[in-house]
Amino acid sequence: MATRERAHCVAQRKGKERDLYTCQICGSTNHIEGHHIMNYQYGGAATVDNIVTLCQKCHKQVHRGNIDILKI
Helix, strand or coil, rough: CCHHHHHHHHHHHHHHHHHHCCCCCHHHHHHEEEECCCCCHHHCCCCCHEEEEEHHHHHHHHHCCCCCCCCC
């Protein structure tokens, strides 16, 4: 279990670094969070390729179903 948690934290950190700590929806740099593009609980990998950086506001909108994230 510890390995999974560490991989998750590393992926989140690397995703935020890659995105320059900037929300990829609105461009905000406030209250930045990592979001799994494919939900972790449904088999989404704990890798940087599965993380997108979002501000807290946009992240909430994604989870409410008001914003869709697509990986192209």
